[in-house]
Amino acid sequence: MASDRPGSGNTKNIGSVMEIGKLVHGSGPFASLGEDVFDDYWMYYLTEDMARAAKLKRPPYTNLRSYLKYKGWAK
Structure with a gap:
């Protein structure tokens, strides 16, 4: 089950949920979304690195919370 963080710090590999309970119950960060x-x-x-190559100061989001805010879906 995927998490909202990359698998490693310098790549775009999708990371996985590390908590057994969340894996067993299918309650990862994207489950309700x-x-x-x-x-x-x-x-x-x-x-x-990708953000710099795109001439951005930083990535527009780095986790699910900042993604939802970036998209205007968070309060």
């Missing part, structure tokens, strides 16, 4: 949100999150996720 759906596949479309998951796909959008990871298709546009940028590492620091």
Whole structure:
């Protein structure tokens, strides 16, 4: 089950949920948000290097909370 963090610090590999309870119950960070949100999150996720290459000061988001805020979906 995927998490909202990369598998390593310098790549865009999708990381996995590390808590056994969440794996058993299927309650990862995207469980209530759906596949479309998951796909959008990871298709546009940028590492620091990718953001610099795109001439951005920093990635627009680095975790699910900042993604939802970036998209205007968070309070």
